[in-house]
Structure formats: C-alpha cells, structure tokens
Amino acid sequence: MRFALVAAALIAWEAAARSGMWSPLLFPSLASIASELGRLLASGDFLLEAWVTLERALGGFALAAACGVLLGMLMGRSAFVAGMLDPLLSGTYAVPKLALFPIFVFVFGIGSLSKIALVFLECLYPVAIMTYHGARDVNRALLWAAQSMGASHAAVLRRVVVPATAPFIFAGFRVAVPVAMIVVVITEMVSSADGLGYRVVYSLSSLKTDQMLAVVVVIAALGWALDRAVVLLRDRLIYWEKLDTYYV
C-alpha cells in the first residue's frame, strides 16, 4: 500500500516501453535498464567511478561539516562574531555558488580539487547557519545551572552547549548531504572525465539511454544511502530526542 504509487509508475513505464509507441531510445524497458545495472555493478571500472564521485562528495562535505560547526558555534556564542559574519552569510546565501566553478577550475585545476572546493562552499552554508541558530538559542536556565554549580567554560561548552546544539547540527548535515551529491554530479556533468555525472553525459551522447538510466539509479541509490546514514548516526548520537517528522 505504501509504495502503491511507485509501483504504479513503474508498471506504467514498462507498459509505455513495451507498447512500441516510442522508440526504446526514449523509453528503455525496465528489463534492459536492470540488465545494464547488473553489468555496471559487476564491472570494476564502474565501481571505481562511483568511488571517485563518493570521495569528492564526502571530502567536500567533511570539510564543510568541520568548518561549518566551528563557525556556527563561534557565531552562536559570540555576539561580535555573529554581527560580523551573519550579514555576510545571509547576504550570499541565495547566490548560486556554482557560478564560481569556472574560476575554481582555473585556481584548483580541472581534477577533484575544484569540485571538492565547490562542494565545501555549498555545504558550508546550511551547516553553519543551522549550528548558529542552535548554539544561539541554548536554554539559558541550563547555562546558569551549570555555571552556578561551578562548571568551567570548557565544561559548559562540552556538557551543555554541544549537546543542546547537536540536533541542529544534524539538521544542517541532512540538508548538506543531498547538496553535496547535487554539486558533485553537476560539476562532473559540466567538466570532468570521470565520476558518475560524467558517465550520465557520456552514455547519453553515445545514445545508450538504458545505460544512462542505470547510472541515474546508482546516483539515486547513493544519495538515498547517504541520507539514511546521516539519520542513523543522528539517532544513535542524539538518543534522547527522536526525529519527530512522520516519514523520515
């Protein structure tokens, strides 16, 4: 019942593919996509390609996570830093950082580094902004209680501020992870000779639609798996507060 719509869409797809009204170039059948998928997953070359994409996404995300949490914490706990950086962050928030990619290519080269740098820049915003809001709104009563019991600055940070901010940090991570995948795939589609985004463009230009859709399925699965990983990690670390949305 839950996935009735998904099943219906798949059945409709297969029916459209088999009806012969459209060329298999436009509508490859699910069977041919699945066989392409099996062939790709069995080849070492392709797995290496997927690894390249994953490495870029995770590398940029990890850098952004570290810097973003640090930046957000500083902004949340210091009015001066917040006053300096908040206008900068919210002013450039809606500017597509992707436009910097050509310049990054000149600066960092056409390889992985320019892509990781762009992923870092795009992921930095959600992590820093969410961490900032979390760290700023830590319950005052908790801070006072800790201080009145003689907790040092470091102890307050470690025992009160960080745990209270953690749910916000993970909310930022959950926004940032799909962003990392989007940016990597886009940059690989635009200019690259490896990675999954390149394979999408390459299969299309060699008119292998079934192969292209198989790569799309792999990208989708990767995006989904990364999101699950973040949620699992979150529920393990923040055991005292369950994620309160309905489906996720």
Place this chain on the structure above:
Amino acid sequence: MRTARAGLLLLALAAWQIASLHGLPSYILGPAEILRDFATALGSSELYRHIGASLARSLPGFALGTAAGAALGVAAGVARWFDRMVSPAVFLSYPVPKIVMLPIFMLWFGIGDLSKILIIALACFYPVFINAYTGARQTRTILVWSALSMGAGRARIFRSVVLPSAAPLIFAGMRVSLALSFVVMFAAEMINARSGLGYLIRVSENSLRFDLMWVSLLSIAILGYAGDRLVRAARARMLGWQGETP
C-alpha cells in the same frame, strides 16, 4: 558594529585590489576592473538578452514547482489517503539529485527551454512540498477544535486555520527553492544552452574572456540576492503577524 563591518569590507576590497595590481593570476580581476566591465556590459543589449533568457527559464520553473509543491504538500498534510498515496514516493526520491534527470528530460521534451523549465520545477517542488506537508500537519489541534466549536465548516477551517499555520514553513521552503532554481538553471545552461548566464560564463571561460566571466558571475549573484530579498519582503508583508523564523 556597523562601522567595524563596513571597515572590514573596505579593507578586504582594498587588499584584493592591491593584490590584483601586484601579480594575481590573469583570471582573477580586481574589484575596480570588475565594476568597470560590469558598467560597460550594462550599456550593451547583450547582457540583458542573456539575463532575460535565464529568467525566462528559472521563473516559470520556480512558479510551477512551488505551486505544485505547496498544493500537494498541504493536501497530503490534510488528507490521510492522499498522504499514504503520495508521500512515500516523494520522501523516497527526495535525496536524489534531480539534475541527473536533465538528459532524459532533454530526450523527452526536446533540448529547448521546456526541458530546462521542467527540471527546475522538479527541483523546486521538493523543499516546498516537504515544508507545506510538515506545516499543515503541525496545525495545532486546539485551534481546529475552537474553530469547530464556533461552527466553522471544513472549508473555513482549511482556509482560516490550516493555511495560516502552514504559511511560514511554505515561505521558508520557497526561499530554499528560489536558491535551488538559480543553481539548477545555471547548471542546465552550462550543460546545454545557446543563451543565458550559464552559457555566457561557459563561453567566456572557453575563450578566456575573463571580463565577461566576472560580469556573468556578478549578474547571477545580484539576481540571486534580489530574488531572495523579494521572497523575504513578500513573507514580511503577508505574514507580518508572525515572528521571524530561521
């Protein structure tokens, strides 16, 4: 604080300008040159043509995606059967980078503007759907009860209770979608287009016209910033009774 901020900004710009005079690589122009090139470009019709082409793709896509997202999201938040039917599919496909569908959209809808508009709409759909859904579900039961006890019908409750309580989150989703619409538009134009800012930046990169590259970069930055301001102004106007939410 304001003066400190302005001073820091001026200092950074001055440092950039001085560095560009003393041997930064040729692809990094100084702020003064960028401004001069931008002014020159504003004097010719070329830049307006590309901006127009970009907006003609991103705005319809944004409108289509957010309208569908808000309508379906609120519907799924209100009607249980619709929720059961639609939401699993949406949440399953949510973490998938939508831009990978661009090639297949180009096969289905042609390489013209339609495929780009539809891919932008698809990308804009998700943030608004999820926020509208969450917002409608978070409607406080006690408000619905008081409306019921005062004799409001289902349509009235929907209009006067559910929609206002979902609106702040819908606007937050629209803000995310707007930023996303520019990113996807730019990507689509870099991958395949004959006009638009993404095309312009790609062409100027290939022909080493660094002045044009920075001009298109500045234009897209201004567009993104102005769009964000517009959404925030609309939110402040329509939801003045609501406090600022992150």
